[in-house]
Amino acid sequence: MSWDQEEVNESRERVQREINKRRARGEALTPLEVPQKSRKLSQTFWGQAWCRNLESYQHYETRLPRGRSYLRNGKVLDLTIEPGTLSAVVAGGELYDTLIHIQPLKLEDWQEIVKASQGQVNSLLDLLTGKLGDGLMQILTDPESGLFPKPKEIRFDCSCPDHADLCKHASAVLYGVGVLLDTRPELLFTLRGVDQADLLASAGAASAAGLAETESELAGTDLSALFGIDLAE
Numbered sequence: 001m002s003w004d005q006e007e008v009n010e011s012r013e014r015v016q017r018e019i020n021k022r023r024a025r026g027e028a029l030t031p032l033e034v035p036q037k038s039r040k041l042s043q044t045f046w047g048q049a050w051c052r053n054l055e056s057y058q059h060y061e062t063r064l065p066r067g068r069s070y071l072r073n074g075k076v077l078d079l080t081i082e083p084g085t086l087s088a089v090v091a092g093g094e095l096y097d098t099l100i101h102i103q104p105l106k107l108e109d110w111q112e113i114v115k116a117s118q119g120q121v122n123s124l125l126d127l128l129t130g131k132l133g134d135g136l137m138q139i140l141t142d143p144e145s146g147l148f149p150k151p152k153e154i155r156f157d158c159s160c161p162d163h164a165d166l167c168k169h170a171s172a173v174l175y176g177v178g179v180l181l182d183t184r185p186e187l188l189f190t191l192r193g194v195d196q197a198d199l200l201a202s203a204g205a206a207s208a209a210g211l212a213e214t215e216s217e218l219a220g221t222d223l224s225a226l227f228g229i230d231l232a233e
Protein backbone atom coordinates (compact mmCIF):
# COMPACT_ATOMS: atom_id res chain seq x y z
CA MET A 1 0.00 0.00 0.00
CA SER A 2 1.39 3.38 -0.95
CA TRP A 3 1.86 6.12 1.61
CA ASP A 4 -0.82 8.19 -0.09
CA GLN A 5 -3.30 5.35 0.03
CA GLU A 6 -2.55 4.80 3.68
CA GLU A 7 -3.26 8.43 4.40
CA VAL A 8 -6.55 8.29 2.50
CA ASN A 9 -7.63 5.21 4.45
CA GLU A 10 -6.73 6.84 7.75
CA SER A 11 -8.73 9.92 6.95
CA ARG A 12 -11.68 7.82 5.82
CA GLU A 13 -11.62 5.91 9.10
CA ARG A 14 -11.35 9.13 11.06
CA VAL A 15 -14.39 10.55 9.26
CA GLN A 16 -16.37 7.36 9.85
CA ARG A 17 -15.55 7.47 13.56
CA GLU A 18 -16.71 11.09 13.69
CA ILE A 19 -19.96 10.16 11.87
CA ASN A 20 -20.60 7.33 14.34
CA LYS A 21 -19.96 9.64 17.25
CA ARG A 22 -22.38 12.28 15.99
CA ARG A 23 -25.02 9.67 15.18
CA ALA A 24 -24.73 8.36 18.71
CA ARG A 25 -25.48 11.91 19.85
CA GLY A 26 -28.72 11.85 17.85
CA GLU A 27 -27.81 13.34 14.46
CA ALA A 28 -29.22 11.37 11.55
CA LEU A 29 -26.44 12.24 9.06
CA THR A 30 -28.37 10.71 6.19
CA PRO A 31 -26.47 10.85 2.89
CA LEU A 32 -28.31 12.52 0.05
CA GLU A 33 -28.89 9.81 -2.52
CA VAL A 34 -27.86 10.56 -6.06
CA PRO A 35 -29.06 8.46 -8.99
CA GLN A 36 -26.05 6.31 -9.83
CA LYS A 37 -27.07 5.10 -13.24
CA SER A 38 -27.58 8.47 -14.83
CA ARG A 39 -24.84 10.82 -15.97
CA LYS A 40 -27.09 13.67 -14.96
CA LEU A 41 -27.36 14.59 -11.31
CA SER A 42 -30.87 15.88 -11.67
CA GLN A 43 -33.67 14.27 -13.62
CA THR A 44 -36.46 16.81 -13.54
CA PHE A 45 -37.17 20.32 -14.72
CA TRP A 46 -36.44 22.31 -11.56
CA GLY A 47 -33.44 20.23 -10.52
CA GLN A 48 -31.85 20.55 -13.95
CA ALA A 49 -32.66 24.24 -14.20
CA TRP A 50 -31.04 24.80 -10.79
CA CYS A 51 -27.84 22.97 -11.85
CA ARG A 52 -27.69 24.77 -15.20
CA ASN A 53 -28.02 28.09 -13.46
CA LEU A 54 -25.30 27.15 -10.95
CA GLU A 55 -22.95 26.32 -13.77
CA SER A 56 -23.56 29.68 -15.37
CA TYR A 57 -21.89 31.46 -12.42
CA GLN A 58 -18.49 31.88 -13.95
CA HIS A 59 -16.47 32.55 -10.86
CA TYR A 60 -17.68 29.26 -9.32
CA GLU A 61 -16.45 27.27 -12.27
CA THR A 62 -13.22 25.86 -10.83
CA ARG A 63 -14.82 24.64 -7.59
CA LEU A 64 -17.91 22.99 -8.96
CA PRO A 65 -16.45 19.73 -10.32
CA ARG A 66 -15.07 18.70 -6.91
CA GLY A 67 -18.42 19.45 -5.33
CA ARG A 68 -20.13 17.30 -7.92
CA SER A 69 -17.94 14.32 -7.17
CA TYR A 70 -18.37 14.78 -3.40
CA LEU A 71 -22.12 14.65 -3.91
CA ARG A 72 -21.94 11.62 -6.19
CA ASN A 73 -19.89 9.82 -3.57
CA GLY A 74 -22.58 10.29 -0.95
CA LYS A 75 -20.62 12.83 1.10
CA VAL A 76 -23.46 15.33 1.53
CA LEU A 77 -25.37 14.44 4.71
CA ASP A 78 -28.55 15.86 6.21
CA LEU A 79 -29.12 18.48 3.52
CA THR A 80 -31.83 20.84 4.71
CA ILE A 81 -33.53 23.64 2.81
CA GLU A 82 -35.18 26.38 4.81
CA PRO A 83 -36.20 29.93 3.93
CA GLY A 84 -32.92 31.68 3.15
CA THR A 85 -30.69 28.86 4.31
CA LEU A 86 -29.13 25.64 3.09
CA SER A 87 -27.36 23.47 5.61
CA ALA A 88 -25.59 20.14 5.48
CA VAL A 89 -22.74 18.15 6.94
CA VAL A 90 -20.14 17.30 4.31
CA ALA A 91 -17.74 14.39 4.74
CA GLY A 92 -14.42 15.60 3.35
CA GLY A 93 -11.03 14.99 4.95
CA GLU A 94 -13.05 15.62 8.12
CA LEU A 95 -16.71 16.32 8.78
CA TYR A 96 -17.56 19.90 7.94
CA ASP A 97 -20.68 21.85 8.81
CA THR A 98 -21.67 23.85 5.79
CA LEU A 99 -24.15 26.68 5.87
CA ILE A 100 -25.17 28.70 2.85
CA HIS A 101 -27.17 31.88 3.28
CA ILE A 102 -29.30 32.89 0.35
CA GLN A 103 -31.18 36.16 0.41
CA PRO A 104 -34.92 35.77 0.07
CA LEU A 105 -36.41 36.99 -3.18
CA LYS A 106 -37.20 40.68 -2.91
CA LEU A 107 -40.92 41.29 -2.58
CA GLU A 108 -41.05 43.59 -5.60
CA ASP A 109 -39.18 41.03 -7.73
CA TRP A 110 -41.61 38.32 -6.67
CA GLN A 111 -44.56 40.58 -7.45
CA GLU A 112 -43.12 41.14 -10.92
CA ILE A 113 -42.86 37.38 -11.43
CA VAL A 114 -46.42 36.85 -10.18
CA LYS A 115 -47.69 39.57 -12.50
CA ALA A 116 -45.84 38.18 -15.50
CA SER A 117 -47.12 34.64 -14.85
CA GLN A 118 -50.72 35.65 -14.40
CA GLY A 119 -53.17 33.18 -15.89
CA GLN A 120 -50.41 30.90 -17.17
CA VAL A 121 -50.06 28.36 -14.36
CA ASN A 122 -52.98 25.98 -14.27
CA SER A 123 -52.07 23.85 -11.30
CA LEU A 124 -49.41 23.31 -8.67
CA LEU A 125 -48.58 20.02 -10.31
CA ASP A 126 -47.88 21.76 -13.64
CA LEU A 127 -45.73 24.30 -11.84
CA LEU A 128 -43.76 21.80 -9.80
CA THR A 129 -43.19 19.45 -12.71
CA GLY A 130 -42.27 22.28 -15.07
CA LYS A 131 -45.19 21.76 -17.45
CA LEU A 132 -45.16 25.42 -18.38
CA GLY A 133 -45.20 27.46 -21.54
CA ASP A 134 -41.84 28.57 -22.93
CA GLY A 135 -42.45 32.22 -22.13
CA LEU A 136 -43.28 31.53 -18.52
CA MET A 137 -40.33 29.16 -18.15
CA GLN A 138 -38.05 31.96 -19.32
CA ILE A 139 -39.52 34.34 -16.79
CA LEU A 140 -39.07 31.89 -13.92
CA THR A 141 -35.54 30.83 -14.85
CA ASP A 142 -34.23 34.21 -15.99
CA PRO A 143 -30.77 34.63 -14.40
CA GLU A 144 -31.43 38.27 -13.52
CA SER A 145 -35.09 38.41 -12.60
CA GLY A 146 -36.12 34.77 -12.11
CA LEU A 147 -36.34 32.51 -9.08
CA PHE A 148 -32.71 31.48 -8.77
CA PRO A 149 -30.38 33.39 -6.49
CA LYS A 150 -27.61 35.47 -8.00
CA PRO A 151 -24.04 34.95 -6.79
CA LYS A 152 -24.06 38.25 -4.91
CA GLU A 153 -27.07 37.02 -2.93
CA ILE A 154 -25.24 33.92 -1.73
CA ARG A 155 -22.92 33.79 1.30
CA PHE A 156 -20.95 30.73 2.36
CA ASP A 157 -20.12 29.67 5.87
CA CYS A 158 -18.23 26.37 6.10
CA SER A 159 -16.24 25.03 9.04
CA CYS A 160 -13.37 23.93 6.76
CA PRO A 161 -10.08 25.86 6.62
CA ASP A 162 -10.53 26.80 2.97
CA HIS A 163 -11.14 30.52 2.81
CA ALA A 164 -11.98 30.61 -0.86
CA ASP A 165 -15.31 32.19 -1.70
CA LEU A 166 -16.77 28.82 -2.58
CA CYS A 167 -15.16 25.71 -1.03
CA LYS A 168 -15.79 22.25 -2.45
CA HIS A 169 -18.12 21.41 0.44
CA ALA A 170 -20.38 24.36 -0.27
CA SER A 171 -20.32 23.54 -3.94
CA ALA A 172 -21.38 19.94 -3.12
CA VAL A 173 -24.28 21.37 -1.11
CA LEU A 174 -25.32 23.66 -3.95
CA TYR A 175 -25.41 20.70 -6.33
CA GLY A 176 -27.28 18.73 -3.69
CA VAL A 177 -30.11 21.22 -3.97
CA GLY A 178 -30.52 20.23 -7.63
CA VAL A 179 -30.92 16.61 -6.55
CA LEU A 180 -33.35 17.41 -3.76
CA LEU A 181 -35.51 19.52 -6.09
CA ASP A 182 -36.12 16.39 -8.16
CA THR A 183 -38.36 14.99 -5.46
CA ARG A 184 -39.34 18.20 -3.65
CA PRO A 185 -39.43 21.02 -6.22
CA GLU A 186 -41.51 23.21 -3.90
CA LEU A 187 -38.38 23.67 -1.77
CA LEU A 188 -37.06 26.14 -4.33
CA PHE A 189 -39.93 28.46 -3.38
CA THR A 190 -39.34 27.73 0.31
CA LEU A 191 -35.67 28.64 -0.07
CA ARG A 192 -36.51 31.97 -1.70
CA GLY A 193 -39.13 32.74 0.92
CA VAL A 194 -42.11 32.91 -1.43
CA ASP A 195 -45.38 31.02 -1.75
CA GLN A 196 -45.71 29.13 -5.03
CA ALA A 197 -49.50 29.25 -4.70
CA ASP A 198 -49.31 32.97 -5.60
CA LEU A 199 -48.54 31.89 -9.17
CA LEU A 200 -51.68 29.85 -9.68
CA ALA A 201 -54.23 31.06 -12.17
CA SER A 202 -56.80 31.16 -9.43
CA ALA A 203 -54.53 32.46 -6.69
CA GLY A 204 -56.30 32.24 -3.38
CA ALA A 205 -57.96 28.96 -4.25
CA ALA A 206 -54.76 27.13 -3.45
CA SER A 207 -54.27 26.01 0.10
CA ALA A 208 -51.98 23.88 2.18
CA ALA A 209 -54.34 21.00 1.47
CA GLY A 210 -53.79 21.58 -2.24
CA LEU A 211 -50.05 21.26 -1.79
CA ALA A 212 -50.38 18.05 0.20
CA GLU A 213 -52.52 16.63 -2.59
CA THR A 214 -49.99 17.68 -5.19
CA GLU A 215 -47.17 16.11 -3.22
CA SER A 216 -48.92 12.76 -3.08
CA GLU A 217 -49.64 13.05 -6.79
CA LEU A 218 -45.99 13.87 -7.42
CA ALA A 219 -44.85 10.89 -5.40
CA GLY A 220 -46.87 8.58 -7.61
CA THR A 221 -45.79 10.19 -10.85
CA ASP A 222 -42.91 9.11 -13.01
CA LEU A 223 -41.52 12.59 -13.46
CA SER A 224 -39.19 11.66 -16.29
CA ALA A 225 -42.15 10.25 -18.21
CA LEU A 226 -43.80 13.63 -17.92
CA PHE A 227 -40.84 15.31 -19.53
CA GLY A 228 -40.06 12.81 -22.24
CA ILE A 229 -37.96 14.57 -24.81
CA ASP A 230 -36.59 17.23 -22.47
CA LEU A 231 -34.87 14.63 -20.33
CA ALA A 232 -33.55 12.51 -23.13
CA GLU A 233 -31.41 15.29 -24.60
Ligand SMILES: [Zn+2]
Pocket: 096, 098, 158, 159, 160, 161, 162, 167, 168, 169, 170
Ligand atom coordinates in the same frame (compact mmCIF):
# COMPACT_ATOMS: atom_id res chain seq x y z
ZN1 LIG B 1 -15.73 23.89 3.18
